[in-house]
Amino acid sequence: MGRIILDKVTKSFGEVEVIPPLDLEIDDGEFVVFVGPSGCGKSTLLRLIAGLEDVSGGHISIDGKDATEIPPAKRGLAMVFQSYALYPHMSVRKNIAFPLRMAGLDKAEQEKRVMQAAEVLNLTDYLDRRPGQLSGGQRQRVAIGRAIVREPAAFLFDEPLSNLDAALRVGMRLEISELHKRLATTMIYVTHDQVEAMTMADKIVVLQAGVIEQVGSPLELYQRPRNTFVAGFIGSPKMNLIGGAEAEKMGAATIGIRPEHIEISDTEGTWKGRVGVSEHLGSDTFFHVQTEASPEPITVRTTGEKALEYGQDVFLTPRPEHLHRFDAAGLRIE
Amino acid sequence: MATKASRAAARLMISPAVLLLLGWMIVPLALTLYFSFLRYNLITPGAHPFVGWENYYWFVTDPSFKVAMVNTLQLVGGVLLITVVGGVIFALLLDLPMFGQGIIRIMVIAPFFVMPTVSALVWKNMLMNPVNGIFGQIAKAFGFQPIDFMGQIPLLSIILIVSWQWLPFATLILFTAMQSLDREQLEAAEMDGARWPSRFIYIVLPHLSRAITVVILIQTIFLLSVFAEILVTTNGGPGTASTNLTYLIYVSSLLQFDVGMGSAGGVIAIILANIVAIFLMRMIGKNLDA
Numbered sequence A: 001m002g003r004i005i006l007d008k009v010t011k012s013f014g015e016v017e018v019i020p021p022l023d024l025e026i027d028d029g030e031f032v033v034f035v036g037p038s039g040c041g042k043s044t045l046l047r048l049i050a051g052l053e054d055v056s057g058g059h060i061s062i063d064g065k066d067a068t069e070i071p072p073a074k075r076g077l078a079m080v081f082q083s084y085a086l087y088p089h090m091s092v093r094k095n096i097a098f099p100l101r102m103a104g105l106d107k108a109e110q111e112k113r114v115m116q117a118a119e120v121l122n123l124t125d126y127l128d129r130r131p132g133q134l135s136g137g138q139r140q141r142v143a144i145g146r147a148i149v150r151e152p153a154a155f156l157f158d159e160p161l162s163n164l165d166a167a168l169r170v171g172m173r174l175e176i177s178e179l180h181k182r183l184a185t186t187m188i189y190v191t192h193d194q195v196e197a198m199t200m201a202d203k204i205v206v207l208q209a210g211v212i213e214q215v216g217s218p219l220e221l222y223q224r225p226r227n228t229f230v231a232g233f234i235g236s237p238k239m240n241l242i243g244g245a246e247a248e249k250m251g252a253a254t255i256g257i258r259p260e261h262i263e264i265s266d267t268e269g270t271w272k273g274r275v276g277v278s279e280h281l282g283s284d285t286f287f288h289v290q291t292e293a294s295p296e297p298i299t300v301r302t303t304g305e306k307a308l309e310y311g312q313d314v315f316l317t318p319r320p321e322h323l324h325r326f327d328a329a330g331l332r333i334e
Numbered sequence B: 001m002a003t004k005a006s007r008a009a010a011r012l013m014i015s016p017a018v019l020l021l022l023g024w025m026i027v028p029l030a031l032t033l034y035f036s037f038l039r040y041n042l043i044t045p046g047a048h049p050f051v052g053w054e055n056y057y058w059f060v061t062d063p064s065f066k067v068a069m070v071n072t073l074q075l076v077g078g079v080l081l082i083t084v085v086g087g088v089i090f091a092l093l094l095d096l097p098m099f100g101q102g103i104i105r106i107m108v109i110a111p112f113f114v115m116p117t118v119s120a121l122v123w124k125n126m127l128m129n130p131v132n133g134i135f136g137q138i139a140k141a142f143g144f145q146p147i148d149f150m151g152q153i154p155l156l157s158i159i160l161i162v163s164w165q166w167l168p169f170a171t172l173i174l175f176t177a178m179q180s181l182d183r184e185q186l187e188a189a190e191m192d193g194a195r196w197p198s199r200f201i202y203i204v205l206p207h208l209s210r211a212i213t214v215v216i217l218i219q220t221i222f223l224l225s226v227f228a229e230i231l232v233t234t235n236g237g238p239g240t241a242s243t244n245l246t247y248l249i250y251v252s253s254l255l256q257f258d259v260g261m262g263s264a265g266g267v268i269a270i271i272l273a274n275i276v277a278i279f280l281m282r283m284i285g286k287n288l289d290a
């Protein structure tokens, strides 16, 4: 169905190697999210899988067949672009039917499949409109509709929600997850929003400069980051990474502690500090506390009721069972 | 975008320009209309009596009028066909990544900067002349009888010359449109299984349709009045084989010195041009307000 294996895939644009040799296995039916900072090669990797870019080396196999030389249309994958890439002069109906028309399906079958897709995506009322007459969320759904009618082996999404406002993003996030549960088709999803990554993925692939830093389930990545990059990248607000004397005391080059794993007290604790900016989100409050332990302020997460004055002296205590230790190369010490 | 107030303001703002243009056009138009009803020949001095529709009658019933009409349509249609098809092809080619792109683009635009008379003369003497012209030499080198372009296929020759002048314009407009085509749309179509011809028909052409409309509208207006190219190459001949309406008017008023007749022809040309313009606007103007 949709098992995709990348074997030592590389990609260079001219002299610049964007993706050094990379191995990755994606199982059938999995929801895989690529995350990483801007410019790390997420889109490039996705386009390599889609066949829109040629690999510079290595092999891509889809369902056991070597697909490296197969043109994009023949790979049986469907892609949803960041800009949606709808055909502006065609109605929604024609947009969704386009891949079927190209495949030479007869009119009745086309119509049937378009109606099915439209029902799944709540688009039945908009079938005769042009993309220009739709809202962002509706356009997004048309783009997904165009992808699902082909019944592809896998879906590829390139930051599909980044053009939507926050509320709509939450809604579409749920819809895509729902769609994945229903279709049980492999999905590869590129994002740099880590809430999307954490909530939607079966498996997260963290990339930096074309290199896979870690692959794992969202909770694995959260609980046992393999190195300081993943530790700092996954989780919001970010994990506090502390170097220097404090880390040496615990036999590491760097120690990491998440904001939610620090106790804050007025009277006693490991690190003495002074409260800086506090951010009240209602459900949570984040305090940025300046301590002697590190030059950077340490972020602490508490319940929303907690209130502290700016400049007040406090004590912080990291919970030892949640401390992460990393060596000089940034790798995790067990 | 257009509220009532903003539309009223817009009208007010452009009214000086419109009035100026109107005055600029009204005076010569009124004079032409006036002359067209007089018997006014420069060779026969004296009174210029009012003769009603006589000039129109003689102009329209002249056998060369019908020929000129057909020639005008063929000229406009032929040049439009060549420039639009050629322009689309050039736009596609220029859009490809290639070596020396900047220079090639400038070279493609260059013919537009050459004056019509100059380019027509160059074509006539350097390229199409059966004895000295390059085409003639090539034909001879391969053992063929050289074609006498201006003698045997005068109208086609003029169509070729005028097309050469207008191709850059079409290319430029279509190329700009081509560059505004979203690459992701083409990639999406590729993923959807559309091969090159389908991508061209379903994605590229619809995207270019608006630009093609602009090219057709603007060129038609200019092509209806092609004159210099005919004057310096065939003089409308042989016979009336390459005479278009504009050239026929020139013949009546400046070669036969019949101001009245020439004016009548001018008025007919204006009416025809307006009919064509309305017709075109109706037919393809729809494309513009989508």
Ligand SMILES: Nc1ncnc2c1ncn2[C@@H]1O[C@H](COP(=O)(O)OP(=O)(O)OP(=O)(O)O)[C@@H](O)[C@H]1O
Pocket: A013, A018, A036, A037, A038, A039, A040, A041, A042, A043, A044, A045, A192
């Ligand atoms: N066609 C190209 N030619 C040259 N370099 C390119 C090309 N496409 C991408 N790159 C480079 O490859 C690197 C990875 O780009 P890519 O688009 O994959 O990043 P990304 O992870 O998707 O980033 P973002 O989150 O900003 O979308 C970037 O440094 C970019 O400059």
Ligand SMILES: [Mg+2]
Pocket: A042, A043, A044
């Ligand atoms: Mg990207």
